[in-house]
Amino acid sequence: MTTLLGVPEVVIDRLPVYARMLAILESQGRQVVSSQELGDELGVTPAQIRKDLSYFGRFGKQGRGYNVQHLTGELRRILGLDQEWTMVLVGVGNLGRAILSYRGFAPEGFKIIAAFDTHSDTVGRTLGGIRVYNVKNLPQFLKNSPADIGIVAVNAVAAQEVADILVGCGIKGLLNYAPVALRVPDGTQLKDIEPVLALQSMTYYLKGTSP
Amino acid sequence: MTTLLGVPEVVIDRLPVYARMLAILESQGRQVVSSQELGDELGVTPAQIRKDLSYFGRFGKQGRGYNVQHLTGELRRILGLDQEWTMVLVGVGNLGRAILSYRGFAPEGFKIIAAFDTHSDTVGRTLGGIRVYNVKNLPQFLKNSPADIGIVAVNAVAAQEVADILVGCGIKGLLNYAPVALRVPDGTQLKDIEPVLALQSMTYYLKGTSP
Structure with a gap:
């Protein structure tokens, strides 16, 4: 099942899990995280994480990983979690x-x-x-x-x-x-x-x- | 994510929903159901249902639909629901x-x-x-x-x-x-x-x- 914007529902279902883990990393003071580390924490492949995020733009730089604070904020905005x-x-x-x-x-x-x-x-x-x-x-x-x-x-x-x-x-x-x-x-x-x-x-x- | 048998997890997740609806139809005395009817009841496309079931064998005949009792039993067996x-x-x-x-x-x-x-x-x-x-x-x-x-x-x-x-x-x-x-x-x-x-x-x- 695919949304109007072409993002599969299973991808949307995984985003809150990423956002949650990123928020934990942010609370620990982490500034950058690689898709490999994020995948290890969550039990998914780095390729899956990169592919899921690619639906929404380019968040990381090759070999440099993701800015934790920026990606957390973007995911929360995408998911509508920045409102009550x-x-x-x-x-x-x-x-x-x-x-x-x-x-x-x-x-x-x-x-x-x-x-x-x-x-x-x-x-x-x-x-x-x-x-x-x-x-x-x-x-x-x-x-x-x-x-x-x-x-x-x-x-x-x-x-x-x-x-x-x-x-x-x-x-x-x-x-x-x-x-x-x-x-x-x-x-x-x-x-x-x-x-x-x-x-x-x-x-x-x-x-x-x-x- | 795919199992050793090559059946995607999302397919396995949908089977209990099919089994439940089939059990309801069986309790109503229905003997045959088409993928179209089943899809209408569950809000999924008939093509999705046919594709999901095709991982496990051939359960229906073209144009004749599924035998409700047989398919219910097979799904329960596949899912391990025939045991406590x-x-x-x-x-x-x-x-x-x-x-x-x-x-x-x-x-x-x-x-x-x-x-x-x-x-x-x-x-x-x-x-x-x-x-x-x-x-x-x-x-x-x-x-x-x-x-x-x-x-x-x-x-x-x-x-x-x-x-x-x-x-x-x-x-x-x-x-x-x-x-x-x-x-x-x-x-x-x-x-x-x-x-x-x-x-x-x-x-x-x-x-x-x-x-």
């Missing part, structure tokens, strides 16, 4: 609570602004600093406070309906934790955070290694 | 508890057999039917009860150490929920369930659509 993104969470069960207490979103510029559920014992509470509203109020909430991304953390049965509501309210990106293949219109971004699918492609390689 | 896989969980915080209460693993043949943590208020408890042991006992436990897969649900700081212990105990597959790029030896399978990386590749496409 707002999110709403739908589904505040065990998984939703783990998501609300997850401290990895905010430092990266992803901000949950509200959560939604149907259960009367959850609605009205504040969990992890986030207010939980009745899911009935989701359209009105998004009308007043538009958000970029919707997190689907309901069960498999309710997931498609929740996705439809979010898309209908103008949400352009869905992070799906439910174990179903959601259907979304063209132009809506969907990422699945789904342990079973990940496991099921892992077992292909594990066959025959069973203890 | 055992897992241990390390880290029983909010996320670990959500994982223990997740009901999607067992029906797919993935069985958590034990959980491990360091906190005295968690060790010794039984959560979601699973006993929580002190992480110190992990090597001895795995010696007596080998497991296939380790789930890493500790924080970013502890994740590499936990991964090293699991790999050292003979675990060949890691499902990593910690927001770090783990280093594992060749031959160890690693899948990251990492919301921030997923979000960071989504924002590339969301740029300019901000509400």
Whole structure:
């Protein structure tokens, strides 16, 4: 699958990994890094890194490596990580609570602004600093406070309906934790955070290694 | 990245999605499905489906479509889903508890057999039917009860150490929920369930659509 700009999706998926490693190197005071070193750290070939980056311009000089600070900044700009993104969470069960207490979103510029559920014992509470509203109020909430991304953390049965509501309210990106293949219109971004699918492609390689 | 058998990893990653949709069609009593229909359901092109399946043999007849039951069975066999896989969980915080209460693993043949943590208020408890042991006992436990897969649900700081212990105990597959790029030896399978990386590749496409 290729985007309009001709950059394959798998390349886009690798850029945040590069950006993260570069940020670590930058925090260690490193000024220059070679594609060889970067590849060694990440377990990919230097050729892969050079090819991936070549879609976006020329970042390094032959034999001199990449300027760490410059490349980090460029990748963050390319990926849209130089701005804040707002999110709403739908589904505040065990998984939703783990998501609300997850401290990895905010430092990266992803901000949950509200959560939604149907259960009367959850609605009205504040969990992890986030207010939980009745899911009935989701359209009105998004009308007043538009958000970029919707997190689907309901069960498999309710997931498609929740996705439809979010898309209908103008949400352009869905992070799906439910174990179903959601259907979304063209132009809506969907990422699945789904342990079973990940496991099921892992077992292909594990066959025959069973203890 | 290509496996020894020459099947690209992205193809393997798509097979469980096909298998899941086929199982749904089978449960609805469908006997035959075309690559066109399958593609429409999943949002991929029929050509992609035909090409992906062609790595493993000839499953359909030109113009007749695929036998749903046969293809489901073959994909499950290819992926190793016709057997049970055992897992241990390390880290029983909010996320670990959500994982223990997740009901999607067992029906797919993935069985958590034990959980491990360091906190005295968690060790010794039984959560979601699973006993929580002190992480110190992990090597001895795995010696007596080998497991296939380790789930890493500790924080970013502890994740590499936990991964090293699991790999050292003979675990060949890691499902990593910690927001770090783990280093594992060749031959160890690693899948990251990492919301921030997923979000960071989504924002590339969301740029300019901000509400």
